Amino acid sequence: MFKRDPEDCPLSQEVTPPPPSVTETERDELRRQGILLTSLQELYTWGNSHSVWPLNFGLACCAIEMIAASMAKFDIARFGSEVFRPSPRQADLLIVSGTVTKKMAPQVIRLWNQMPEPKYCIAMGACAISGGPFKQGYNVLKGIDRFIPVDIYIPGCPPRPEALLHGLVQLQKKIQGFKLTGPDAPRHLRDDQPCNCPVPEFGEHDLEPPANPAVWTAPPAIVRKD
Amino acid sequence: MESPEQIRDRLLARFPGAEISVVTNPGLAAQHSLLLGAAHARAIAEFLRDDPTLRLDQCSNVTGIDWPEKEIVETTNISTPDPANPAAPPTAVEQKTKRLQPGFLEVVYHLYSITHRHGPVIFRLRTGNRTDQATVPSLTPVWRSCEFQEREVFDLFGVTFVGHPDLRRILMWDEFKDHPMRRDYVEPDDYEWEPTPHGAVLEKTKAHYPTPPAPASVAPVKAAAP
Numbered sequence: 490m491f492k493r494d495p496e497d498c499p500l501s502q503e504v505t506p507p508p509p510s511v512t513e514t515e516r517d518e519l520r521r522q523g524i525l526l527t528s529l530q531e532l533y534t535w536g537n538s539h540s541v542w543p544l545n546f547g548l549a550c551c552a553i554e555m556i557a558a559s560m561a562k563f564d565i566a567r568f569g570s571e572v573f574r575p576s577p578r579q580a581d582l583l584i585v586s587g588t589v590t591k592k593m594a595p596q597v598i599r600l601w602n603q604m605p606e607p608k609y610c611i612a613m614g615a616c617a618i619s620g621g622p623f624k625q626g627y628n629v630l631k632g633i634d635r636f637i638p639v640d641i642y643i644p645g646c647p648p649r650p651e652a653l654l655h656g657l658v659q660l661q662k663k664i665q666g667f668k669l670t671g672p673d674a675p676r677h678l679r680d681d682q683p684c685n686c687p688v689p690e691f692g693e694h695d696l697e698p699p700a701n702p703a704v705w706t707a708p709p710a711i712v713r714k715d
Numbered sequence: 716m717e718s719p720e721q722i723r724d725r726l727l728a729r730f731p732g733a734e735i736s737v738v739t740n741p742g743l744a745a746q747h748s749l750l751l752g753a754a755h756a757r758a759i760a761e762f763l764r765d766d767p768t769l770r771l772d773q774c775s776n777v778t779g780i781d782w783p784e785k786e787i788v789e790t791t792n793i794s795t796p797d798p799a800n801p802a803a804p805p806t807a808v809e810q811k812t813k814r815l816q817p818g819f820l821e822v823v824y825h826l827y828s829i830t831h832r833h834g835p836v837i838f839r840l841r842t843g844n845r846t847d848q849a850t851v852p853s854l855t856p857v858w859r860s861c862e863f864q865e866r867e868v869f870d871l872f873g874v875t876f877v878g879h880p881d882l883r884r885i886l887m888w889d890e891f892k893d894h895p896m897r898r899d900y901v902e903p904d905d906y907e908w909e910p911t912p913h914g915a916v917l918e919k920t921k922a923h924y925p926t927p928p929a930p931a932s933v934a935p936v937k938a939a940a941p
Binding site for chain 2: 591592619624625626627628631691692693694695699707708709710711712713
């Protein structure tokens with residue numbers, strides 16, 4: 490992981506960046522004339538967002554849709570994510586595609602911890618989001634966001650490959666909005682946020698702890714009007 | 716194929732002293748089964764597999780049933796004639812007796828014959844009780860296909876199979892202490908609010924939310940910039 494020495498190079502949170510001397514419209518005008526004006530941030534996020542390599546990792550039926558998205562008909566390669574890496578050390582994106590049982594959860598979190606920053610997580614399908622139809626059971630995790638930070642949620646049971654592609658495009662938009670400095674900088678460019686998540690232990694009745702309070706708080710109750 | 720009664724009679728002739736009875740199924744399926752005593756179960760299983768007319772060479776299914784302790788109320792009408800006036804109608808007294816039927820666990824095996832293409836023959840084994848005598852003889856040495864299914868019954872019901880080559884938990888983790896398919900299993904108490912609860916989930920909702928929460932104010936979704 491990229492580590493910054495806080496004394497050598499202080500966090501730029503206190504430094505307000507100067508206002509841009511060239512506005513968006515002026516830059517677009519220059520581009521039309523064949524002059525490319527860019528910033529390091531734009532270049533960085535552009536490169537980052539168009540080579541998101543997913544981890545070759547499937548959990549349940551959503552994985553079948555993920556595989557279909559990588560095949561010729563849907564062709565995830567159009568968005569720069571064709572290289573499904575078999576090792577978490579080489580992957581940028583963890584697609585949690587399917588039901589996470591409590592027995593599997595520590596392994597999923599271990600995979601997440603083994604991925605180098607910058608890394609992103611997509612919760613694909615109802616089970617990965619909340620436990621889905623198995624939510625009230627004893628053996629299924631009620632959403633992977635209890636233990637690892639999730640960037641994009643794709644609802645569906647399972648989501649169509651188009652939905653996964655849409656989720657990937659949304660993730661790319663999110664990456665392109667990242668700031669390299671300042672308080673809005675993503676996790677991997679900051680010192681105050683951990684990159685790894687604690688792996689829960691197998692307890693006698695449940696996982697211990699049942700959720701990671703650093704990344705998860707109980708959602709507010711939504712009451713239907715009817 | 717022989718009926719369960721015929722099989723029982725043949726088994727009783729072959730194994731004198733064995734406890735064998737037929738459990739009838741009153742339902743439409745009318746799949747009657749044999750109840751075997753634990754002492755002769757292994758020998759009977761080998762007989763069923765090797766008998767030339769039965770040849771039940773495939774055990775397709777092993778499953779468990781939990782019969783918890785249950786109170787049975789029996790009503791008997793006792794009519795006593797009046798000794799002074801024999802012509803008067805006798806006084807009828809309704810007598811209720813309560814008895815406690817001890818709980819036990821049951822393991823059910825479904826057998827088929829690939830050689831003769833017939834089946835199923837169903838038999839059951841019962842444990843002494845649900846706590847310290849929850850053992851039945853393993854039939855994995857007779858039918859190899861029982862191995863994983865007996866492990867599953869051991870995991871989820873807590874039946875110990877004596878003579879099983881590798882009796883470990885198969886679905887839940889090794890540190891787990893409960894048996895989730897038992898009727899008295901208490902699952903971890905981590906209920907999350909659901910908008911439309913019903914059935915058992917509604918009971919959990921009432922326990923966790925005695926007064927329904929106020930509708931959360933949902934912020935309007937901002938339209939994405941074109």
